Amino acid sequence: MSRDHILHRVRTALGRSAGEEARDLPPVRLRIPESAVESRAPQLLARVEALAGEGFRAATGDDARACVAAAIEGKCAVASNAPYLAHCGITSLPGVRSGITDPDELRELCASADFGITSADYALADTGTLVLLASPQEARLISLLPPAHIAVIACGRILSGLDELFSILPDPAAATSSMVLITGPSRTADIEQILVRGVHGPGRVMVVVVG
Amino acid sequence: MSTEFERKIHETLADAKLQLAIYTATGRLKAKRVETVAPDVLLDYQELRAQAHAIKKHAIENLDHYLEEFERNVEAHGGKVAYCKDGTEVADFVLALAKERGARLIVKSKSMTTEEVDLNERLEHHGLESVETDLGEYILQLAHERPYHIVAPALHMTRYDVADLFARRLHIAREVVIEKQTAIARSVLRQKFLAADIGISGANFLVADSGAVVIVENEGNARLTTSAPRIHIVIAGIEKVIPRAQDLATFLKLLARSATGQPLSVYTSFLSGPRRTGEIDGPEEFHVVLLDNGRTRLLPDRGKRESLYCIRCGACLNACPVYRKIGGHSFPWVYSGPIGAILTPQFMGVAHEPALPFASSLCGACAEVCPVKIDIPKILLELRSEVKKSEAREKQHRLEKLAFRAFAWLMRHPRIYELAGRAAASMAPSEEGGWIRGVPGLMNIPPVRAWLSQRDLPPAPAKSFREMWRRR
Ligand code: SF4
Numbered sequence: 249m250s251r252d253h254i255l256h257r258v259r260t261a262l263g264r265s266a267g268e269e270a271r272d273l274p275p276v277r278l279r280i281p282e283s284a285v286e287s288r289a290p291q292l293l294a295r296v297e298a299l300a301g302e303g304f305r306a307a308t309g310d311d312a313r314a315c316v317a318a319a320i321e322g323k324c325a326v327a328s329n330a331p332y333l334a335h336c337g338i339t340s341l342p343g344v345r346s347g348i349t350d351p352d353e354l355r356e357l358c359a360s361a362d363f364g365i366t367s368a369d370y371a372l373a374d375t376g377t378l379v380l381l382a383s384p385q386e387a388r389l390i391s392l393l394p395p396a397h398i399a400v401i402a403c404g405r406i407l408s409g410l411d412e413l414f415s416i417l418p419d420p421a422a423a424t425s426s427m428v429l430i431t432g433p434s435r436t437a438d439i440e441q442i443l444v445r446g447v448h449g450p451g452r453v454m455v456v457v458v459g
Numbered sequence: 460m461s462t463e464f465e466r467k468i469h470e471t472l473a474d475a476k477l478q479l480a481i482y483t484a485t486g487r488l489k490a491k492r493v494e495t496v497a498p499d500v501l502l503d504y505q506e507l508r509a510q511a512h513a514i515k516k517h518a519i520e521n522l523d524h525y526l527e528e529f530e531r532n533v534e535a536h537g538g539k540v541a542y543c544k545d546g547t548e549v550a551d552f553v554l555a556l557a558k559e560r561g562a563r564l565i566v567k568s569k570s571m572t573t574e575e576v577d578l579n580e581r582l583e584h585h586g587l588e589s590v591e592t593d594l595g596e597y598i599l600q601l602a603h604e605r606p607y608h609i610v611a612p613a614l615h616m617t618r619y620d621v622a623d624l625f626a627r628r629l630h631i632a633r634e635v636v637i638e639k640q641t642a643i644a645r646s647v648l649r650q651k652f653l654a655a656d657i658g659i660s661g662a663n664f665l666v667a668d669s670g671a672v673v674i675v676e677n678e679g680n681a682r683l684t685t686s687a688p689r690i691h692i693v694i695a696g697i698e699k700v701i702p703r704a705q706d707l708a709t710f711l712k713l714l715a716r717s718a719t720g721q722p723l724s725v726y727t728s729f730l731s732g733p734r735r736t737g738e739i740d741g742p743e744e745f746h747v748v749l750l751d752n753g754r755t756r757l758l759p760d761r762g763k764r765e766s767l768y769c770i771r772c773g774a775c776l777n778a779c780p781v782y783r784k785i786g787g788h789s790f791p792w793v794y795s796g797p798i799g800a801i802l803t804p805q806f807m808g809v810a811h812e813p814a815l816p817f818a819s820s821l822c823g824a825c826a827e828v829c830p831v832k833i834d835i836p837k838i839l840l841e842l843r844s845e846v847k848k849s850e851a852r853e854k855q856h857r858l859e860k861l862a863f864r865a866f867a868w869l870m871r872h873p874r875i876y877e878l879a880g881r882a883a884a885s886m887a888p889s890e891e892g893g894w895i896r897g898v899p900g901l902m903n904i905p906p907v908r909a910w911l912s913q914r915d916l917p918p919a920p921a922k923s924f925r926e927m928w929r930r931r
Contacts, residue, residue, distance in 0.1 A: 384737035434677070441614075
C-alpha cells in the first residue's frame with residue numbers, strides 16, 4: 249500500500265523519524281472584538297441585505313411565525329425538526345411539513361418544496377453568515393434543495409464573527425458530522441463574470457432574528 | 460521554448476476578444492480583492508498573512524505528523540483514509556469502490572487536484588459517468604477543455620460560446636441569456652445530484668485535530684456533492700493539512716478575500732465523517748484519498764517547499780502581468796500563472812517546459828498578493844538556474860550519445876578504427892604511458908572531440924591489438 253511509501257518519503261525529505269512529535273506549533277490566533285451585543289442583530293441583518301438576502305427582526309416567537317407565514321404565503325415548505333421552530337409555532341403553519349425522519353421522504357419533499365425552513369445554531373454578525381450544524385433535528389438538504397431558505401434564529405445566538413465561533417467550538421467535529429457556514433444566496437459568476445443567484449443552492453435567503 | 464508553448468502564447472496574443480476577456484476578468488477579481496483587504500476593512504490583514512504563512516510552514520515541516528493525526532481522527536469519526544501516489548492509484552481506488560458498491564453515476568465538485576490526474580477521463584474510460592457540477596467546470600467538461608483559471612475556470616468563454624456549446628451538447632435551442640443558461644445547467648445537474656451514487660469533492664483544508672475536510676464554494680454544488688449521494692470521496696493533496704480547526708479563523712478570512720473579494724464564500728462546509736446516528740441525510744460512507752502525485756518531490760528543498768503552502772486562491776494569476784497577456788491555456792499543465800510557473804517544473808521536472816520559469820517579469824506582484832506569503836520570484840529564480848543546469852547536462856548527454864554512436868560505427872568498420880587508432884598512437888604524447896588528451900586524426904570529429912574534452916583515452920599501445928592479432 250502507498251501509505252507507508254508516502255509517509256516514508258515525507259519523513260526522509262524532512263529528516264524526521266516515525267512518531268516524532270511536531271515542534272513549535274504557532275499559537276492559535278483568535279481576536280474577538282469587543283462588540284456590544286445589541287449591535288449584533290442590526291449588523292447581521294445589514295450584512296445579509298448587502299449580500300442580497302432578506303433580513304427580518306421579530307420581537308417574539310409569534311412575530312417570527314407571522315413573518316414566516318407572510319413569506320411563504322401558504323406555499324409548500326419543509327421545516328426542520330429543530331425544537332426552536334416548533335417553539336415559535338412555525339411548524340404548524342399551513343403548507344409547512346415538519347417532523348420528517350425518513351430519508352427518502354425528506355429528499356423528495358426538499359426537491360419539490362418552495363421553501364426550506366431551518367433554525368441556525370449561530371450567526372456571524374460581521375459577515376452576515378448562518379452557522380448550521382447537522383443533527384437529527386437539522387437535516388442538510390432543507391437549507392440546500394428548495395429555491396428559498398428561511399432561517400429563524402434567536403438574537404442571543406449571534407456571534408461577532410469567525411474568531412468567536414472557533415473559540416466556542418474549538419473542534420466542531422466533536423459536535424457534528426457537518427457544519428456549514430452560509431453567507432448569502434447561492435451564486436456564480438462563471439459566465440463572463442456576470443453574477444447569477446440561485447445556481448445550485450437557494451437563490452433566496454431570508455434571516456429572521458427573534459428578540 | 461517548446462514550439463507548443465510559443466504557439467499558444469502567440470495565438471492568445473493575437474486573439475483580441477480573448478485578450479479583452481482575460482484582462483477584464485482578472486482586473487475585476489483584482490479590484491475586488493483590493494477592496495476587501497484594504498487596511499480600513501481588514502485591519503489585521505498583514506498579521507493574518509504572517510500567521511497563515513507560519514502555520515503552513517509548520518504543517519509542511521511536520522507533515523507526516525499531521526497526516527497521521529488527521530488519519531486517526533477521520534477514522535475515529537467513522538471515515539476511511541487511503542494514500543495514493545499517483546493518478547492511476549486514485550482511479551483504481553474509485554473504480555474498485557464503485558464496483559464493490561455497484562455505483563455508476565458520480566457527481567464531482569471542482570477540484571484542481573483531480574484535474575492534475577485527469578480523473579474524469581480515467582473513470583469514463585472504465586464506463587462510469589463522472590459529471591462536473593460547478594457551472595464553469597461543467598461548461599469545460601462539455602467543451603473538453605481544462606480550466607483557464609484556478610477560480611474562474613471558464614473565464615475565456617463568452618455567453619455565445621456557452622450558447623453554442625449547450626445547443627450542440629445538450630440538444631436544446633440556442634440560449635444566450637446568462638441567467639437562463641445557468642438555469643439550464645441547474646436543472647440538468649439537479650437530476651444528476653439526486654441520482655448519483657458517489658460524490659467526489661476536493662478539499663481546501665484537511666484539519667488534523669478534527670479529522671475534517673473543509674470545502675469553500677459559492678454555488679452549492681459542493682454541498683450537494685457531499686450531502687446527496689450515499690458515498691462521499693474526498694480527493695486532496697497531502698499538503699492541504701493544517702493542525703487545528705481554530706486555524707480556520709485565519710485561513711477563511713484570507714481565502715475568499717484573495718480569491719473573489721468576498722469576506723467569506725457563500726458556503727464553507729466543515730465535514731467530519733459520514734452521517735451520525737439519527738441523522739436523516741448526509742453520506743453513509745466517507746473516504747479521504749490523500750494524493751502525493753509528485754508533492755513529496757518538493758519537500759527536500761527548504762526554499763522551494765514553500766510552493767506547497769499554496770491555498771489556490773488565484774490572486775497571483777490576477778496580479779500577474781504575464782498571465783494577463785498569455786492567459787491560462789498557454790501554460791503546459793493544469794496550474795497557470797505564477798503558481799503554475801513554480802509548481803509545474805517541480806511536479807513534472809524542469810525539462811517539461813524549460814521556458815516556463817522564464818515566463819515572468821519577476822515584478823513581484825504575485826508575492827505581494829499571496830495570502831500565505833510564498834516567495835514566488837525567489838523560487839522562479841532558483842528554477843531558472845535549475846533549467847540552466849539541466850540544459851547543460853542535457854547538452855552533455857546528447858553529445859555523449861552522439862560520441863558513442865560514432866564509436867559504435869567505428870567498431871563496425873574495423874579498418875577505419877584501426878587507422879584512427881594508429882593515428883592516435885603516432886600522436887601519443889612523449890612521456891611513457893601518458894594518456895591522450897588531444898584528439899587524434901580520424902577521431903577528430905565534433906562529437907568525439909566534445910566527448911574527449913571531458914575525458915582522456917588510454918594511450919594506444921605501440922602495436923595495436925588488431926595488428927598483433929593479424930601477425931599471429
Ligand atoms: S501562490 Fe499564493 S496567491 Fe497564488 S494561488 Fe497560491 S496562495 Fe494564491
